[in-house]
Amino acid sequence: MLQIDHYHVAYGQSEVLHGLDFTVAPGEIVAIMGRNGMGKTTLMKSLMGIVPTSQGSAQVDGIDVTALKSFERVSRGIAYVPQGRMIFPTMTVQENIETGLTTSGSTKVPDGIYELFPVLLDMKSRRGGNLSGGQQQQLAIARALATNPKVLLLDEPTEGIQPSIIREMARVLKRIRDERGLSIIVSEQVLSFALDVADRILVLENGRLVHDEPRSSVDEAKVAGFLSV
Numbered sequence: 001m002l003q004i005d006h007y008h009v010a011y012g013q014s015e016v017l018h019g020l021d022f023t024v025a026p027g028e029i030v031a032i033m034g035r036n037g038m039g040k041t042t043l044m045k046s047l048m049g050i051v052p053t054s055q056g057s058a059q060v061d062g063i064d065v066t067a068l069k070s071f072e073r074v075s076r077g078i079a080y081v082p083q084g085r086m087i088f089p090t091m092t093v094q095e096n097i098e099t100g101l102t103t104s105g106s107t108k109v110p111d112g113i114y115e116l117f118p119v120l121l122d123m124k125s126r127r128g129g130n131l132s133g134g135q136q137q138q139l140a141i142a143r144a145l146a147t148n149p150k151v152l153l154l155d156e157p158t159e160g161i162q163p164s165i166i167r168e169m170a171r172v173l174k175r176i177r178d179e180r181g182l183s184i185i186v187s188e189q190v191l192s193f194a195l196d197v198a199d200r201i202l203v204l205e206n207g208r209l210v211h212d213e214p215r216s217s218v219d220e221a222k223v224a225g226f227l228s229v
């Protein structure tokens, strides 16, 4: 569903990603792990077309998206939940989700979204800024799903969220994957969440992939070693 080849990204003269190669299958959840500053956010932003790719390519469902603008990537099936969630604080919950509908041509929030996140239905007339961190994270995921994506990117979704909500988030992400068959890429520093949610664990270290193992055979101590400072 997502294929990344020889993928390089730089800020000006400073290269941050030095040639990544990986694929994500339909219905697969991949966790990209790594300490602060290793390039996880840069990868997400470049896949979304916010930061340009300097070499290499990204394909979604067989279509090269490397030269496309962000809104074109959304219509090709990439959705993004940025670090810090970035919901619109003065807009209501419903209005926040509706901003994701522009690509689908629909004006009504699909019922399936509120089924996944019942708390958002209860709060649909509240302002986004009045929600808790966990509820805002659910809202950001709901908004991304409203674009009906094939590939969902989540940048450090557990940041600032309490443990019980983190476990619930893992459950919902797996349910979304099972029901919609989409591919999910989640950048993470919390190993327990990655082990809970992912089918495969990649580790990014100084802009290179240094580890790529299925969840079932992952060496937890080795991955933890990459994450310790």
Ligand SMILES: Nc1ncnc2c1ncn2[C@@H]1O[C@H](COP(=O)(O)OP(=O)(O)OP(=O)(O)O)[C@@H](O)[C@H]1O
Residues within 6 Å of the ligand: 011, 014, 016, 034, 035, 036, 037, 038, 039, 040, 041, 042, 043, 083
């Ligand atoms: N706008 C920018 N201009 C120049 N360098 C940048 C810019 N944004 C990030 N960097 C650098 O790129 C490198 C990777 O940063 P990035 O934010 O992708 O890491 P990360 O793994 O997502 O870390 P974090 O967990 O802190 O978000 C860092 O060295 C950072 O200083």
